[in-house]
Structures are given as C-alpha cells and as structure tokens.
C-alpha cells in the first residue's frame with residue numbers, strides 16, 4: 001500500500017530555486033511540488049501532514065567526507081556508523097560518504113569489505129563509500145576499475161602521512177591515469193608529508209611539544225606546494241582532481257589559477273577552517289589538542305579567502321572531515337608530543353547549522369548554502385538527483401529547518417559520541433526541526449524516531465560535476 005506524506009506551508013529552498021510550495025512524498029520519493037493554495041496542492045490527500053509554516057523545507061545534507069570508526073594514531077575514531085549517522089540525522093544530514101581504507105600490503109577488496117561490515121545494518125541514514133588508496137601497485141590499479149563498477153567511484157590519495165597512507169608522485173600519477181580511464185574521481189590530501197616530517201622531528205628536538213606546534217610545522221607553503229603538484233600531476237594524467245579539506249589562502253589560489261585555465265579541478269573546505277583558527281590550537285592546558293587535524297587550522301586571516309572561494313565557486317563543497325577522538329584517553333595520547341595526538345575533529349552534526357549561520361552572517365546566500373552542502377556534493381560524487389535536491393523522483397530526504405530558532409552548540413546537548421564540542425558555547429541561529437530519510441521521519445519535532453538499519457548503502461555513479 002502506498003504511503004503519502006504532505007509537507008505543507010514551508011519555503012522550499014534548493015540550489016536552484018526558492019518556492020512557496022507544498023511537497024507531496026509518496027513511497028519514499030518526492031512525488032510532486034505545488035504552490036501553496038493551488039488547486040493541485042489543495043486536492044492532495046495524505047496519511048500524514050507535516051506543518052512547515054515558517055520553516056525552510058530543504059534537501060537533506062550530503063556530507064561527502066566522514067571517517068566513522070577510522071583506525072588512526074593507535075586508536076579509532078569514536079563515532080561508530082550507528083552513533084555517527086544518528087548524529088548526522090540530528091544535524092539534518094541524510095547521506096554520508098565515508099572512507100573505506102586499504103591497508104598497506106592488502107587489497108582494496110579486503111578494505112572495502114571491512115567497511116561494508118562496519119556499516120551494514122547500523123546506519124540511521126543512507127551512506128556510500130570512497131576508497132582510500134594506501135598502496136598503489138598493479139593489483140590496486142586493476143581493482144580500481146572493479147570498484148567503479150560497484151559504485152565506489154572516488155579514491156583518496158595522501159601526499160601526507162609517510163608510512164601510513166602516503167603515496168609518492170609515481171603512485172599518484174599511476175592512480176590518476178587509471179582514474180582518467182575508468183571515470184573515477186581522485187581526491188587528494190594535499191600536504192607535503194615528507195617535508196612536514198622533517199619539521200616535526202626538528203620541533204620535537206627543540207622541545208616544542210604543545211598542540212600549537214602541530215599547526216606551525218604543517219606550513220601553509222607545504223599545503224600550497226602539494227596542491228600545485230597534485231594539479232600538475234592531474235594535468236599530466238588527464239584526470240579531474242578534487243582537493244579535500246583546503247585550509248589555506250595560498251591553496252585556494254592554486255585551485256583558482258587552475259580553474260582559470262579551465263582545468264577540472266575542485267576544492268572542498270570544512271567548517272573548522274571557516275569558524276576556528278590557530279587561536280584554538282593555542283588554547284592552554286593541552287586544550288589545543290581538541291583542534292588538532294590535518295590540514296591544520298590556520299590563522300584567522302585565511303578565513304576570508306575560504307569564504308570568497310565558496311562564493312566564487314573556486315571551492316565547491318563544504319564537508320566535515322568528521323573524525324572524532326575523545327579528549328580523555330584519545331587526544332591525551334599526545335601529551336608531551338603533539339605528533340601523537342590523533343588527527344581529526346567532530347562535526348557531522350554541526351555542518352548544516354554552521355553554514356546556515358554563514359547565511360545569517362551574510363557570507364553566502366540561502367541557495368548557495370544548499371548548493372555547497374547538498375546539491376554539489378551529490379553531483380560531485382554521483383548521487384544526484386537521487387540526493388541533494390527536492391524534485392519529483394528524488395529520494396524524500398527532506399529537512400524542516402527553523403531559521404529563527406536559537407541554539408548554543410555544546411557537548412552537553414550534541415549526539416556525536418565524543419566528549420567535547422569543537423564549537424562549545426557558540427550561538428547559532430537556525431535549527432533542524434524534523435528530518436525525513438527516504439520518506440521516514442527520523443527526527444520528528446526534535447525527537448529521534450529513526451533506527452539503526454534504516455540507512456541503506458547507495459551505489460554511486462561517476463562524477464556529474466564535470
């Protein structure tokens with residue numbers, strides 16, 4: 001029997017339009033939109049009516065960069081797929097794209113199967129995977145083709161973390177050449193990890209062990225240099241390139257210069273680079289460890305270039321790089337040696353709200369909010385228009401968003417499985433009211449009504465943003 005939900009009275013905001021429209025949902029899909037009070041909308045009947053008067057009706061967020069349960073730095077990211085996707089739902093995100101990991105000496109298949117097993121039956125919202133390549137060789141290259149056919153259509157390479165995820169330029173070039181043939185999208189962690197490791201060793205030898213030194217050794221120039229090198233390698237290979245977690249003005253300039261030449265080069269930044277800075281890394285009593293991630297937080301002056309890049313489309317996507325580690329027992333592993341602090345920040349629950357605050361503050365428009373947080377990540381990673389918009393035939397992943405509600409972000413009230421908030425005490429205007437995932441209410445007027453196992457694996461097509 002078909003099941004119909006009617007969302008009445010809201011302002012529907014997509015990347016393309018703002019419409020005073022009612023939305024009819026049938027069997028988990030958007031069936032139709034019609035103007036409030038129109039004959040079509042008045043004729044609709046439904047099993048359930050959601051009143052969206054005074055609310056925005058927006059597509060569920062697509063967070064294209066998360067690390068649930070990632071083993072890193074001798075510990076594991078503290079959100080499981082169950083807790084992390086529940087927190088995502090609370091924050092209005094209805095699709096995550098997480099990173100399956102190839103271990104050195106192992107195949108892609110083994111790494112991917114481990115990720116399927118972690119996620120299967122545990123997710124509150126839909127999920128997909130990218131694949132991290134840690135060991136590019138002949139076998140890996142062949143497996144890339146198989147993965148593209150299986151809906152894993154993007155591959156992350158690291159110019160950082162020698163001995164862990166690092167690939168050298170030859171490996172990077174080979175992977176890019178393969179991707180240019182099979183339609184895969186190469187995602188790059190662009191930092192010169194070999195040079196950074198020298199600076200880490202020298203800093204520690206000088207007794208510079210505090211968290212703030214993490215930011216000092218991971219220099220802007222080494223992000224810019226790696227970004228430039230990645231772009232040139234992609235040009236040689238004839239492949240598109242997506243640079244993850246861009247944090248520095250000089251790296252944005254490299255992307256902008258490449259895009260001015262018409263190259264298919266794309267950039268993502270994250271809320272932590274837009275809202276936090278080296279001031280946080282310098283917090284006393286080891287509190288700065290809460291803000292250790294790579295690329296690192298930068299001096300505040302870089303934020304203007306990131307916002308500008310988001311407005312000019314030199315940066316296309318805001319993802320979270322959600323990779324939470326508790327302060328107690330995890331971040332503390334690096335007391336006395338900043339290089340042992342596990343890298344990563346929590347944020348999957350906060351992204352949609354922080355970006356709405358950016359609308360309130362005048363950094364971006366309402367439609368650009370939806371474009372960088374929903375539509376473009378869906379297009380970039382082969383999920384559109386199933387995800388990322390509200391249009392007939394799309395999955396009914398829909399958020400009723402209250403643009404006037406005030407909230408204070410805090411670990412006391414968040415749902416991520418981590419003992420601190422990177423945004424503790426920050427006031428934001430706007431809050432998720434209700435969330436539908438494929439037509440099911442997973443958040444109903446600020447109550448969690450979802451369940452682990454509702455979230456399904458999404459088979460992605462190749463990049464639709466080229």
Ligand SMILES: NC(=O)NCCC(=O)O
Pocket residue numbers: 067189245292293294295321323343344345
């Ligand atoms: N970003 C970070 O600090 N941790 C997660 C791994 C990565 O994305 O490089």
Ligand SMILES: [Zn+2]
Pocket residue numbers: 189244245294295
């Ligand atoms: Zn990275």
Ligand SMILES: [Zn+2]
Pocket residue numbers: 065066067321323
């Ligand atoms: Zn990451």
